[in-house]
Amino acid sequence: MTIRVLLADDQEMVRAALRAVIDRREDLCVVGEAADGGQAVDAAFRLRPDVVVMDVRMPGMTGVEATRRILTGWPPPDPPPRVLVLTTFDLDEYVHSALRAGAYGFLLKNSPPDQLAHAIRVVAGGEAMLAPSVTQRLITTFAGLPLGLLPGAPASAPGNRGLIDSLTERELEVLILVARGLSNLQIADALGLTQANVKSRVNRILTRLGLDNRVQAAILAYEAGLLPPREET
Template sequence: MTIRVLLADDQEMVRAALRAVIDRREDLCVVGEAADGDQAVDAAFRLRPDVVVMDVRMPGTTGVEATRRILTEWAYEDAPPRVLVLTTFDLDEYVHAALRAGASGFLLKNSPPDQLAHAIRVIAGGAAMLAPSVTHRLIGAFTALPTGLVPGTPTPAPGHRGRLDALTEREREVLILVARGLSNAQIADALGLTQANVKSRVNRILTRLGLENRVQAAILARDAGLIPPGR
């Protein structure tokens, strides 16, 4: 099945480069482009892509606000598109806000073409994707920020530990390793499980906690004190 991609970036040359990278893959196809956040929202609702590759900083409506609108205002029965945020800086505060808004991950703009294609596939498949070089630093820096400091960041709901009571001891162990940035393969090695078993447990954790992706699970785990700040 071909993964349909919408590109949102205010620079035409960047969109052209991204299109060239994506369209040369047999399983990926660019179905539309947007030059700002408002266009991205309109195009997402009109074209209903599988993945939106979203720039963070655009004139007018930012990529953060566009991400939030796409995911919260989606009016179709099928699931909304997954959002892959692109950024120039690995600690950009707007990326933190985009993850809070429901983006499935982020990638640096200087990432290799194959890494971009891989990220799109991973996100389309329902998993989260963070730039490998900054996974630990991103989550640690984000959860250390005071609530309300980052634009677009909602106030977290109280009772994190109460929500975690719904998990089994093994699921808590998996959640802690997710929060530390480990992949399913690494978690499987650490706990002596199969990758299929880890994937099943991660999906069950997300369902029980009412979360959209691994990034939100990692943030909740750190907010609840399962992972010390900076780890």
């Protein structure tokens, strides 16, 4: 089945480059473009894409606000599109906001074409796409914050430790690999599990910990001491 993609970026040359990368893949197809957040919202509701590739910095309505409006205003019964945010390291505050808004993935603008295509497929399949470098940067940024200020995390450190202690040994292994930035396929290879089994375990972990996505799980694992403070990914 072809994955339908909406591109949202204020630079026409960037949109053209993204379209060229996406449309040359047989299983991907660009169904529309938007030059700002407002256009992205309108196009998303009109075109019903599977994935929105969303720049965060656009004139007028930002990509963060557009993401929020698309996901909160999406009418049932059809599921909303997955939002893949394009970001750079010097815009961490936008990444944090996009996470809170419900974005499913974060990709650097200078990522290789194959990585963009892979990220679109991953988020279309319902899995978060988090490059290890982006995950590590987020963890480092949040490391000094009280847990109650972390987006989506439970309010207290003792409570978080108790929640983590409720996980099984295998779930802890999966959580640590999620925190390292590994995909479900990479985790499956590392632990000798099927990808479907890993996906099920990740969903169970998020539910037990009261979290929305893998970045929040990575932050929580870091704060709980499951990873060294300066671990490289």
